Amino acid sequence: MPAPLPSPIRDALLLGAVIPAMPLALTAARSLDERRQRALIRYYADAGAGGLAVGVHTTQFAIRAPEHGLFRPVLELAKEELDRADARLGRSMIRIGGICGPTAQAVAEAEALRDLGYHAGLLSLAALSGSDDDAMLAHCRAVGEVLPLVGFYLQRAVGGPELSFRFWRRFTELDAVAAIKVAPFDRYRTLDVVRAVAESGRTDIALYTGNDDNIILDLLTPYRVRSGDGWAEVRFAGGLLGHWAVWTRRAVEHLEACRACSAREAGAPAELLRLSAQVTDANAALFDVANGFAGCIAGLHEVLRRQGLLEGIWCLDPEEGLGPGQLDEIDRVARAYPDLNDDAFVAEHLDRWLSG
Structure with a gap:
């Protein structure tokens, strides 16, 4: 079994945190822009994020490709900046690294994360x-021997497998499981995970929303599930989201408002229900829902570019960019919901973050 989570990290994960999924800062030549990558991490820390997810979908899975060779360098850079943030802020940020691929690759990535001091691995299946449930659980068990696990229900539109309630119920029996990111963008499948955690009786598994189409409502909802002869109630503790990689200061405020309401x-006040609809509408633009999520990474880059945190919206794949009409949609939601952005906060601190 891997070493258990340090108590402060375990407690912070269970209490709930804003955990942005870190974008990759690139130059026009599509090489790593270290200066702006460090500035991004400083932004998240100063905005009040409780952790950071590195090497995940928003960081671009292609960092693992031999021709880019960026997986280890990006992990190391993030580690350095998170060490500095911990020292500067006097608190420990949750460090989660993405893990993907077949079992041999996944175990190797977990070992790299462990050696760099990451607390847990977000395990894509x-x-x-x-594969059947037995094969997937054997895979999870092998990775969990190295590093605590954050389970991941990835939506099918971007390659996630369909995972049954039976799978999730058995997954909750793995001692290595510390949290689950629920991101199928599907209420029925979300309830499968919630029910599995509730029926497991475990109170040490933190649920994190990755449902970008339902962020605020996930955080507000008390999920009450029949368990044995009684009822169990579980809630989403926080979010691990690509959406929260932008306007992060506002995301921290949103989580605090949801926690206070809970x-x-x-009952949820009308203002939070209105906020829920606005955040979902904004997400549709940022994630390029109209084009099947084709521009979901470039849309986040565009927001960060406008704020000055990124120089451009380049992705490792030259063919990857904004979808048709996406720029107009980003303009629309920016005008419609000015209270969702944290432009003033970024402008106040940008020079410091970039100078380091």
Whole structure:
């Protein structure tokens, strides 16, 4: 078994945090822009994010390709900046690294993350699509021998396999499981995971929303599930989201507002229900829903470019960019919902983040 999560990290994960999925900062030559990559991490830390996910979909899976060779360098750079952030802020940020591929690759990536001091691995099962539950659970078990796991229900539109309630119920029996990112963009499949965690009786598994189409409502909803002779209630503790890689200061405020509402055990006020619809509408533009999520990474880059955090919207794949009409949609939601951005906060600190 891997070493358990340090108590402060475990407690922070269970309490709930904003965990942005880190974008990759590139130059026009599509090489790593270290200066702006460091500035991004400083932005997330100062915005109040409780952690960072590195090497995940938003960081671009192609960093693992031999021709780019960026997986280890990006992990190392992020580690350095997170070490500095911990020292500067006097708190420990949750460090999650993406893990993908078949079992041999996934175990090797988990070992790299462990050696660099990452706390847990976000385990994509896309490479095992078509495998049965036994094969997928054996894969999870092998990776979990190296590093605590954050399970990942990735939506099918971007390559995630369909995972049954039975799979998730058995997954919750793995001692290495620390959290689950629920991101099928599907209420029925979300309930499968919620029910599995509730029926497991485990209170040490943190649920994190990755449902970009339902962020605020996931955070507000008390999920009450029949378990044995009684009822179990579980909630999403926080979010691990590509959407929260932009306007992160506002995301921290949104999580705090949802947590305060839950603590009052009162019905969600109309203002939070309105916010939910606005965030979902904005996400549709940022993630390029109209074009089947083709521009989901470039859309985030465009917001960060406008704020000055990125120089451009380049992706490792020269063919990857904004979808048709996406720029107009980003313009629309920027005009419609000015309260969702944190432009003033970024402008106030940008020079410091870039100078380091």
